[in-house]
Amino acid sequence: MTDVVSRPGDPKAPRPPKQEQERASEEITEVAPGVLRMQLPIWLPGLGHVNMYGLMDDRGLAVVDPGLPGPSSWKALKSRLASAGYKVKDIHTVVVTHSHPDHFGAAGRIKKEAGASLIAHKAFTTWSLQRGGATLSEVDAERMEQEAIDEAAHYHGPSLDELPALDDDDHAAIDEITTETQRMSVPWGGTTPWGGSKHPHPPLSRRMMFRAMRLLFAPPDPTRRVRHGSPIRLAGRDWLALHTPGHTLDHLCLYDPENGVLLSGDHVLPTITPHIAGSGQGDALNSYLATLDLVGSLDDVRLGLPAHGHPFADVPGRVESIKEHHFERMEKLRAASLAIGPAGVVALSHELFPEKHWGVMAESETFAHLEHLRQSGDAERWDDDGAYVYRVAAVG
Ligand SMILES: [Zn+2]
Ligand SMILES: [Zn+2]
Structure with a gap:
């Protein structure tokens, strides 16, 4: 065995993973009064886990962002709940911060198995519309396909070789979804919003890819769609829904003014700069910068609880460094x-x-x-x- 001793400053020294890349720990911590951090494994480039927060009250539990679809994540979810003394049926509410698969993955199943309400922003993308057999006009189909490209352009969007492994249960579940959905959900082939061709089809069997994409792009229907400023009662207190578009159009943060806690989703992450996808309409970066200012200027935020990575104290400081990164990138451009x-x-x-x-x-x-x-x-x-x-x- 070659003995490689890494010295400080040695470019060959392995870089320690960023905290967002750490593998999901089984440890459960109460990170704010009545708020548990439970980590679920994810298989996406640059990320090792997603934080599912559990908010406890006398009715049971609400969960925020219950991880990827599929049996492996579901198994981890059940085991985390058990460690915390809960079962799936104790969940009365699921909140999804935005329409990315590592955030909404298990939401539909919890809704179904626990009879839980499902809360998301009013713009939450609902691909399942097409599952009802409704025929889409060409224009709608094109728009939805465009949205799928934007989804896939997300920085931790599905990578070709890191799609979650599918097993029989997954196949059964996704086979229920129509071919039309897969056709429109695949981000390869066709054109991009800025013109030119999308990337060629990946070197996977087409069938496998379609199945995986169907699995990833089938968000559930919310039972309650909230708007900016809507109160949501969780963990025995009112949280405010903050609409924070940029990372996605439908992104929500939840703010607890009583305890100065911000559930920041993928809007503000502790060390990674969230991906901003241009969509062909509007100015996504402008929305993002404006809503970064919004969360950076909230009174008395003492704790940020991100969807990936550790809880962090200095929300305004993190907001400033992310803005700085974007200003530098514009100068580079x-x-x-x-x-x-x-x-x-x-x-x-x-x-x-x-x-x-x-x-x-x-x-x-x-x-x-x-x-x-x-x-x-x-x-x-x-x-x-x-x-x-x-x-x-x-x-x-
Ligand atoms: Zn995301
Ligand atoms: Zn995420």
């Missing part, structure tokens, strides 16, 4: 545009990101930044044979 001249999203994404990160996620984030610059009057865009070309102004 400005410099790149100046250096290479008018260019498309893919070429500019190659200037912003190291090669190992090239791909649809880097492109959609670049697109979000370019659209923010354009909509702030800092960049021009034109169409070149179906693909957007941008030129960023030399001075902001």
